[in-house]
Amino acid sequence: MKEVVVADPTGFCFGVKRAIDEIVRALSEKEDVWSIGMPIHNAQEVARLSAMGLKVAKEAGDIPDGAKVVVRAHGIARAVFAELRNRGAQVIDMTCPFVRRAQVHAAELSSQGFHVVLLGDARHPEIRSIMGCVDGTIEVVADVDEAKQLSRRPRMALISQTTQQEERLVAVAAVLVRKAEELHVCNTVCRATLDRQNAVRSLAGKVDGLVVVGGRDSANTSKLRDIAKTNGMDVVWIEKIDEMDRRWLEGKNRIGIAAGASTPQWLITEVCNTIARS
Ligand code: SF4
Incomplete structure (x- = not known):
């Protein structure tokens, strides 16, 4: 059994949670809902939303006229907004403030x-x-x-x-x-980013190793790994628990867990529970 210490705060930030909640709400209306690009830099969460019916287009031109489109937290260029509106899209703008x-x-x-x-x-x-x-x-x-x-x-x-x-x-x-x-x-x-970075710094010297959970494309997850390294921590970065190398856990008692702002709670919980039982 390992002791698990979760960084505080960690996981979904305000802007990502707001956008994902809106996608789930829009999907519940049983209409097609589109996103331009992955709505979040987390393949597992995108797979969950796709199973609920979300359609992910590479670019605005791939979306049918008049469709319902949720703009992700990263926002889109003004020209893309104009194109969607000209084509009668119902745009739900979830650009993070x-x-x-x-x-x-x-x-x-x-x-x-x-x-x-x-x-x-x-x-x-x-x-x-x-x-x-x-x-x-x-x-x-x-x-x-x-x-x-x-x-x-x-x-x-x-x-x-x-x-x-x-x-x-x-x-x-x-x-x-x-x-x-x-x-x-x-x-x-963004303050949410700084708070997650400081939460990692505060674990330095208090845990035997840190597991960072988050998508490979997630910029803020990558920064958490860099900060842990800079602070002398033994760190591994995984997207999901299946990627965990059990040999890394050997000889370590207190394991820190941190997650990027685009990592859903269900993935963090899976990692915590599995490591705690190992
Ligand atoms: S990390 Fe990005 S999406 Fe999240 S609150 Fe900050 S700016 Fe918004």
Whole structure:
């Protein structure tokens, strides 16, 4: 038997829970419900929703005219909204308010003439949704090294993907302040992300190892693993309990469990119960 210590808070954040609850509610009306892209970066939860009838389209063009479409927490570009509305879609907008805040900052500062620099992963849907709200010039940087490569501009605005580490935002701001006469920094890192990251830090030195539970595509889950490593913890990252290497558990008594903001409670409970019994 192992002692299991669950990070607090962990798992679904406010924005993801809100979007998933709305999808489940819409599905209960027995109409087709569509999502553009995976509604959440968790394959097991998407499989559960698909079994209930959710249809996942690769892009808006794949969705039939007039369909009911739930916009996921990452949001979508303005042009995609316009296309859906023009085609008579019933759009249920579940863009997380914190992502919306980043979109609004980017759009407003761009319209004031700032060159927008987004800190984040250029392939991530949230970054694409923010880029899709900007009419002026915009670039994405992943880290300090990429920020150093940017050209000088008179006016720059730095905005962060909500799941970034605050330390990285501060480090990139320190680089950009030497590249612009005027730099506007928006701290759009989400509190839910910070709280989950701090919960992992607080387990350092208190557990023999940490199991991070979450989807392979989940940016915030990956950050939890990185933070655990940085804090000297012995960490493994699994999507579901079947992936757990039992040999890793040998000789460990207290096991910490942390989960990304897109990991449903039922998966966390499965992991906790199985490890506690081992
Ligand atoms: S992590 Fe934050 S910004 Fe992203 S969906 Fe959750 S609450 Fe919203």
